[in-house]
């Protein structure tokens with residue numbers, strides 16, 4: 538490793554926003570202490586910079602990544618996106634590369650691949666790895682700092698910082714009840730029979746058979762690119778490839794006349810990308826209320842009864858004191874809990890959580906698991922929780938694994954015992 542280059546891990550103390558740290562690094566705020574930063578051409582790879590590139594790709598026809606990889610960034614899986622975007626950024630020959638939660642939603646093989654690749658860049662670049670989960674510490678980077686209260690201090694990665702307070706949800710408050718009895722929910726919410734999906738000559742899913750029944754709590758997992766998101770979009774109604782497949786949703790054959798709106802009424806959905814680019818000064822309560830209208834942020838007038846239900850959910854998650862605070866000023870953990878309340882406020886029969894604990898620190902991830910367990914075990918909503926790893930503390934009742942192969946991924950039901 539070169540003595541001329543600086544390589545840092547920066548662990549975020551619990552539940553802080555990384556924005557002030559990124560801004561401070563870009564503004565060279567710490568250059569008095571770390572003078573090498575002052576002269577640098579810095580590039581960042583973060584969920585936000587990747588999503589901004591996707592916007593440029595779609596709105597402004599930026600085809601730099603399409604030319605390089607033959608596929609647009611927006612249609613890639615998260616592992617493929619990171620690979621393609623890293624290549625793109627490295628081609629710009631930055632002096633310093635800041636990785637913001639880069640390893641977070643990568644599977645074991647992808648982590649090894651990227652760690653080797655980044656290690657091979659250490660001669661050329663200053664590397665800064667910002668992370669929240671202890672697993673995401675990069676051991677080949679020589680120095681480690683803790684970012685807390687706007688300062689960086691030397692940190693020993695073998696000892697975690699003190700647990701931070703107010704992230705718990707109210708354990709004593711019962712889960713809110715649906716206000717009116719909706720239409721009878723069938724026993725089988727989702728049924729896939731021999732579902733096979735490919736894009737041009739690329740096979741993605743092969744002969745998937747999967748039944749999700751009322752009251753179950755599923756963990757859907759598989760390595761990067763195995764087709765988890767593709768499978769979910771068959772349910773959420775966003776993927777035209779679902780038509781012509783043998784898929785039943787809520788007892789009805791998909792494509793037999795139901796509108797996307799009707800399906801969305803029955804599905805609560807959260808994925809981390811939903812809020813990265815949300816900038817409006819709306820309150821936490823407005824964000825929860827927007828779940829009634831399937832918008833992210835409130836653009837309609839909510840009724841009194843809807844406000845009452847939103848408040849009940851805020852109380853349940855223990856955040857009623859933040860109801861009038863701007864959503865974007867809240868910690869990542871609080872934002873996530875609010876988004877889960879948003880997904881639940883209309884009491885959908887099915888809740889889909891796609892990588893809900895990504896970007897959280899270990900403590901916040903455990904609290905998120907506790908919240909999801911309570912919704913699964915005390916409520917009437919069926920849950921599909923999607924991730925690479927089973928989060929500590931999460932207690933699903935069933936698990937479905939996608940196993941990649943040359944002809945697409947196969948799906949198997951695994952026993953949890």
Ligand SMILES: Nc1ncnc2c1ncn2[C@@H]1O[C@H](COP(=O)(O)OP(=O)(O)OP(=O)(O)O)[C@@H](O)[C@H]1O
Pocket residue numbers: 608612613614615616617736739741759760761762763764765766767768
């Ligand atoms: N519109 C599309 N055109 C071409 N390929 C696509 C398209 N949509 C998805 N794919 C491909 O399908 C494969 C599965 O992607 P998907 O996002 O479903 O995987 P995943 O399991 O969710 O991955 P990750 O965990 O990394 O997000 C990837 O190889 C992806 O490039």
